[in-house]
Amino acid sequence: MPTPTFRAAAGPLFACLLALTFPALAEAKPRSTAADLRVVDPEGRTLADLTQLTGPARIGTDPxxxxxxxGTGGSGDEVAVDGTSALGQLANAGGADRRVRRLGITDAFDFGLGICRIGPAVAPSTGYWYLKVNHAASFTGADQTTVRRGDEILWYLVEDFNDPVPDELDLRAPAVAEAGEPFTVEVTAYDDDGDASPAAGVEVTGADAPTDASGRATVTVGARTRTLRASGAAAITSNGVTVCTEALRDCPPGYARTIGGTPRADRIVAGRAAEKIEAGAGR
Ligand code: B12
Incomplete structure (x- = not known):
């Protein structure tokens, strides 16, 4: 069975990072929480899809x-985000995934912070970065949205806020399969309120046909690993599921999921055997 792989930003600090990472090795007082994070642009490109720990962060605002x-640009001041918020998670994600390192934040409003840029994708004046928590639209801004363990956070760049927000696709597929043998995957669509329905007629990587009325499709994978996603017109591209076609013990270490840490002491629990852990402390 593959073991989780660890990557720390600073090599010499690796041993100390392990000590911070495993409660059995050291007493740490983690203030971070692990939750899933996905960032998708309007072209269906996934800028981030990982399990990302969230905790307090300091972020520069951007004029x-x-x-x-x-007139709603940021002051240029640095702001502190406390607790385990969606904004703290996003800021910490930049340590694990450089594609989302750059953020454009405004502090022009007295009720919270606004997000205009995530990585290369900047919201136009007609649009905005849309925030969902556990498949439903958040009623609060990113700094006020508390993230709890196991939450699923989604950011999607809406280009025109006059259009209805697209449904979000969620893909369920096995992590291992027989090479060349068909298997079934299931796709669910979630609307703005978080109400679920089978996603019919959407494409899935490696599927022989679009999903049927129950949201199911048959997929075949020939390569050692392949990342599957579901996509469709006017829908937010799904999470990726990487399928390995070898015995689990022979699958590449870390293939299934990346877990991103924070720059502080974290307690990272590796649940699945094939996770890559980007411990952030010490950077
Ligand atoms: C229209 C609107 C929007 C539009 C603004 C479009 C535009 N450029 O005009 C869009 C669709 C972009 C939007 C987005 C969001 N919004 Co809004 N929005 C409103 C709404 C209905 C009216 C705002 C308004 O025009 N006020 C009148 C003008 C004169 O006052 P104003 O202060 O200048 O208005 C500006 C701000 O409100 C700002 N704004 C709008 N929403 C948000 C959200 C945040 C977090 C920030 C910092 C600023 C901001 O845009 C307005 C125009 O410049 C209010 C509800 C209300 N009745 O106030 C919610 C409201 C402000 N939004 C809210 C939320 C939660 C969001 C989102 C987080 C929703 C989401 N799940 O993605 C996102 C922001 C995400 C991000 N990227 O940071 C909440 C904020 C609650 C809080 N305390 O954090 C409110 C209060 C609705 C609610 N839940 O009751 N929103």
Missing amino acids: RADCFGP
């Missing part, structure tokens, strides 16, 4: 972050 209208 160019004016997607909420003229």
Whole structure:
């Protein structure tokens, strides 16, 4: 069975990171919480899809972050985000995945912080970065949205806020399969309220046909590993599921999931055998 792989940003600090990571080796006082994070742009490109720990963060605001209208750019000051928030998670994700390192945040509003840029994707004045928690739209901004263990956080760049927000696709597929042998995957669509329905007629990587009325499709994988996603017109591209076609013990270490840490002491629980852990402390 493959063991989780660890990667720390600073090599010499590796031993101490392990000590911070495993409660059996050291007494740490973690203030971070593990939750899933996905960031998707309007072209269906996934900028991040990992399990990301969230905790307190300090973030610079950006005068160019004016997607909420003229004169709404950030002050340029640094802001502190406490607790385990969706914004803290996003800020910490930049340590594990450089594609989402750059954020455009505005502090122009007295009720919270607005997000205008995630990585390369900047919200136009007609759009916004849409935030969902456990498949339903958040009623609070990112700094006020508490993230709990196991939550599923989704950011999607809406290009025109006059259009209805697209449904979010969620893919369930096995992590291991026989090479060349068909298997069934299931796709669910979640609307803005988080109500679920079978996602019919959507494409799944490696499927012989779009999903049927019950949201199911038959997929065949020939390669050693393949990442499957579901996508469709006017829908938010699903999470990725990487399927390995070898015995689990022979699957590449870390193939199934990446877990991102924070720059502080974390307690990271490796649940699945094939996870890559990007411990962030010491950076
Ligand atoms: C219209 C609107 C939007 C539009 C703004 C479009 C535009 N450029 O005009 C869009 C669709 C972009 C939007 C987005 C969001 N919104 Co909004 N929005 C409103 C709404 C209905 C009216 C705002 C308004 O025009 N006020 C009148 C003008 C004169 O006052 P204003 O202060 O200048 O308005 C500006 C701000 O409200 C700002 N704004 C709008 N939403 C948000 C959200 C946050 C977190 C911030 C910092 C600023 C902000 O945009 C307005 C125009 O510049 C209010 C509800 C209300 N009745 O206030 C919710 C409201 C402000 N939004 C809210 C939320 C939660 C969001 C989202 C987080 C939703 C989501 N799940 O993605 C996102 C922001 C995500 C991000 N990227 O940070 C909450 C904020 C609650 C809180 N304390 O955090 C409110 C209060 C609705 C609610 N739940 O009751 N929103």
